[in-house]
Amino acid sequence: MTAQLCKTNWSIERAIKQEPPAKQDQYIYTMTRLRNVAILMVVIAAAVLLHSTQAAEYKVGGDTGWTSFPPGGESFYSKWAANFTFKVNDTLVFNFESGSHSVAELTKDNYDKCEVNKNIKVHNTGPARISLTSAGEFYFSCTFSGHCSSGQKLSIKVSGTSSPAAVPVPVPAPAPTPRKAPVKGPSASSPPPSGTGSVPSSPSNEGAPSSLTEPGAIAPPPHGSATSPAATFSLLLITVAINFLSQF
Secondary structure, eight states, rough: HHHHEEEEEEEEHHHHSOOOOHHHHHHHHHHHHHHHHHHHHHHHHHHHHHHHHHOOHHHHHHOSSSSSSSSTGGGGGHHHHTTTEEEEEEEEOOOBBBBBBEEEEEOHHHHHTTOTTSSSSEEESSSSSOOOOOOOOEEEEESSTTTTTTEEEEEEEEEEEEEEOOOOOOOOOOOOOOHHHHHHHHOSOOOHHHHHHSSOOOOTTSSSSTTTTOOOOOOOOSSOOOOOOOHHHHHHHHHHHHHTTTOO
């Protein structure tokens, strides 16, 4: 019985070893293609996920900003808000001059009646940045006398779909430029050229302005300033999946 079993195992091993190399190569090629397709699908899914969950920043009123007696009257900010879909983790930016305006968070009843003194919270320093941390309806107005009734008021509806801030993708560093071979100088036995006591140094560029810095240039603020746990977890999961698939 044992001899028969050993003979059977030997037959199987011999059959495997005798498998044509072309068939083995085809199997390896197929597995490699499947692995690459799986990695590609994971990368595409990650790109779609990050694009659809990118947090947005909205400048209230656009170029008009946050002001009293806006063009169009009381409906100006309502029409502006109707052009957008606000989501959780988005940010509203109220551009105004400190001391001339403010932003008050109100309840719906106080918003409708312009009772700005019965507010939830007031932002007196412009520009005021307000993060939309939860879903629902939110109401804003200016607390200065007569500004609410002039049309300086905004109501928005925030959907429950979370919008984590975009995560910057690291850009690979450029490949180093190959150095040129040093020019071989004259040998020690060669006499120096007549009329030259020393080799002139290259002109210094210390006085030249730097091309990387311009006076008064201000970099634009980033679109998002924080990474939500959901986006971090998604990237971690994608990284683990890619590392796992690369083992095959």
